[in-house]
Amino acid sequence: MLTCKELTEVITDYLEGRMSFGQRLRFRMHLALCRSCRRYLRQMRLTIQALRRTLSELPAERMPAEMRDELCARLRSLRPRESD
Numbered sequence: 646m647l648t649c650k651e652l653t654e655v656i657t658d659y660l661e662g663r664m665s666f667g668q669r670l671r672f673r674m675h676l677a678l679c680r681s682c683r684r685y686l687r688q689m690r691l692t693i694q695a696l697r698r699t700l701s702e703l704p705a706e707r708m709p710a711e712m713r714d715e716l717c718a719r720l721r722s723l724r725p726r727e728s729d
């Protein structure tokens with residue numbers, strides 16, 4: 646069983662489809678039982694959608710590498726809010 650912390654560490658792998666079947670299963674089992682991680686996943690998806698929209702308006706070659714790195718770092722720094 647994944648912990649919440651482990652889940653947040655692999656969430657980008659999940660969203661990008663980089664997980665094995667077994668990993669994905671464990672991820673989903675945790676989500677089924679954990680409300681705050683479900684909320685975190687939803688928040689993450691919305692953030693990524695918003696970022697993609699922004700990025701799609703910029704030609705990729707014009708995006709400085711530091712900017713891409715910063716966006717990635719910002720995504721990774723998101724953490725689920727404590728539910729109760």
Ligand SMILES: [Zn+2]
Pocket residue numbers: 648649652675679680681682
């Ligand atoms: Zn959790």
